[in-house]
Amino acid sequence: MNIKVVDPPELLGLNKFNIDEEEPHILLDKTICETCKEKPCLVVCPAVLYKLGKNGEIMFDYAGCLECGTCRLMCKNKGIIKWEYPRGTFGVSFRSS
């Protein structure tokens, strides 16, 4: 049996994204994020799209989103004020090869 093992970053790199530049499918209210002590988004996003800025602010870019919804579920303070699937034809296309 010939099994090709691909590491997760390489596998994620195979995905294709059609980014909707006009209408982000995820929006944050960063004034709410500022008050969040736990900031679970920093650790739960499998695409590592949430990052901490130099002044402790949340930095986020929806490009590269895998549409898993984990951030929406884990955001207890409701700093994510909009989470929708991208409009038709936009978003991720999962690839395995």
Ligand code: SF4
């Ligand atoms: S939906 Fe998933 S991949 Fe997209 S930003 Fe949230 S946690 Fe990250």
